[in-house]
Amino acid sequence: MLEKAKSLLQPSARSGVPPFMVMDVMVAAARLEAQGRRIVHMEVGQPAAGAPATAIAAARAALSAGPHGYTETLGIASLRRRIARAYGEWHGLDIEPERVVVTTGSSAGFTLAFLAAFEAGDRVAVAVPGYPPYRHILTALGCEPVLIETNQQTRWSITSESLLARHRERPLKGVIVGSPANPTGTMMTTAALADLIRCAEDAGIAVISDEIYHGLDYAFAAESAARLSSDAIIVNSFSKYFCMTGWRIGWLVVPPSLLRAIERLQQNLAISVPTLSQIAAEAAFDGRAELERVKHGYEENRRILLDGLPRAGLDTFLPVDGAFYLYADISRFSADSFDFATRMLDQAGVAATPGVDFDPLQGRKFLRLCYAGARDDMHQAVERIGNWLAK
Numbered sequence: 001m002l003e004k005a006k007s008l009l010q011p012s013a014r015s016g017v018p019p020f021m022v023m024d025v026m027v028a029a030a031r032l033e034a035q036g037r038r039i040v041h042m043e044v045g046q047p048a049a050g051a052p053a054t055a056i057a058a059a060r061a062a063l064s065a066g067p068h069g070y071t072e073t074l075g076i077a078s079l080r081r082r083i084a085r086a087y088g089e090w091h092g093l094d095i096e097p098e099r100v101v102v103t104t105g106s107s108a109g110f111t112l113a114f115l116a117a118f119e120a121g122d123r124v125a126v127a128v129p130g131y132p133p134y135r136h137i138l139t140a141l142g143c144e145p146v147l148i149e150t151n152q153q154t155r156w157s158i159t160s161e162s163l164l165a166r167h168r169e170r171p172l173k174g175v176i177v178g179s180p181a182n183p184t185g186t187m188m189t190t191a192a193l194a195d196l197i198r199c200a201e202d203a204g205i206a207v208i209s210d211e212i213y214h215g216l217d218y219a220f221a222a223e224s225a226a227r228l229s230s231d232a233i234i235v236n237s238f239s240k241y242f243c244m245t246g247w248r249i250g251w252l253v254v255p256p257s258l259l260r261a262i263e264r265l266q267q268n269l270a271i272s273v274p275t276l277s278q279i280a281a282e283a284a285f286d287g288r289a290e291l292e293r294v295k296h297g298y299e300e301n302r303r304i305l306l307d308g309l310p311r312a313g314l315d316t317f318l319p320v321d322g323a324f325y326l327y328a329d330i331s332r333f334s335a336d337s338f339d340f341a342t343r344m345l346d347q348a349g350v351a352a353t354p355g356v357d358f359d360p361l362q363g364r365k366f367l368r369l370c371y372a373g374a375r376d377d378m379h380q381a382v383e384r385i386g387n388w389l390a391k
């Protein structure tokens with residue numbers, strides 16, 4: 001019966017997006033753990049800490065109070081106001097709460113933003129290496145992701161020159177920027193971001209700025225595209241700084257011209273965002289002291305890796321500016337980062353993500369290590385990788 005159903009209904013061509021390899025690494029790591037091995041997890045990009053106590057307490061209280069019906073499609077008004085207020089606190093910006101749209105994680109924010117701003121067939125620039133779902137969501141929606149290779153000279157970001165060069169080949173409708181970025185952890189300076197936004201908008205290219213790692217900046221303060229343009233679409237989330245990945249809650253700041261389109265889309269695609277998560281998210285803003293302690297933990301982890309990995313043999317990585325990723329060049333040891341990651345997991349017991357997930361062009365040379373785990377795991381990772389590479 002199951003076989004018959006399969007043969008009648010075939011997946012659409014646009015659903016044929018590539019898998020996320022990090023999930024394969026997770027499965028392999030779990031298999032080794034089931035055999036009794038102790039594995040150091042540096043593969044998945046999520047905080048080891050949970051939501052702040054303020055968020056948990058608010059969710060508990062709301063659970064007892066119930067019921068939890070739908071909310072307004074654009075989000076609970078007090079949460080939208082609180083998010084808008086945060087732009088004043090973080091960037092000295094006055095953002096109208098009406099421009100804030102609460103979403104089911106930034107992931108849903110991307111779908112809404114792409115549907116509202118682009119037509120099927122539109123070309124949208126994305127950096128490589130970069131976060132794979134940018135490309136895959138665009139593809140699933142019938143848009144064309146245009147890969148722009150970045151390198152040391154461009155400080156691993158799209159520049160106005162590289163953007164306009166692709167625009168001249170065939171017009172682009174949009175560009176996605178992310179700073180701090182995943183998988184590299186590198187950031188754009190304010191000058192670089194301002195230059196890119198100005199050139200893009202002068203050329204009629206819409207800017208979508210993924211600011212999900214804001215709050216986790218160590219080298220210098222992360223700039224918001226909201227300070228540089230009122231036309232840029234800002235994507236953010238409670239997943240990373242606020243340690244709320246599983247609560248599935250994020251937000252957009254959108255230009256007024258797109259607001260009603262996004263509202264209509266979210267009405268139809270989701271009705272509203274989970275109510276309990278919205279209540280918890282609003283209270284998470286009061287957990288600042290706890291969240292700053294978590295951030296200082298990442299800073300310490302980062303220092304341990306920056307000190308220890310070169311001694312262990314991994315001495316070439318991209319600027320480790322923010323987020324909680326270190327993107328290491330492993331080409332001295334292997335021409336295939338998937339094979340390298342598989343052997344490192346099996347022989348050293350350290351799980352990391354091969355760069356091929358993030359970069360179809362040069363990813364075979366790189367490995368992403370996430371340092372959002374426990375401090376002792378960082379020491380373990382350095383020691384295990386060092387011993388393994390020395391063999």
Ligand SMILES: Cc1ncc(COP(=O)(O)O)c(C=O)c1O
Pocket residue numbers: 045104105106107108131178181182210212236237238239245248249250
């Ligand atoms: C750069 C970047 N953007 C967006 C997301 C999506 O996060 P969420 O949907 O949990 O907000 C992630 C998750 O890892 C990410 O790394």
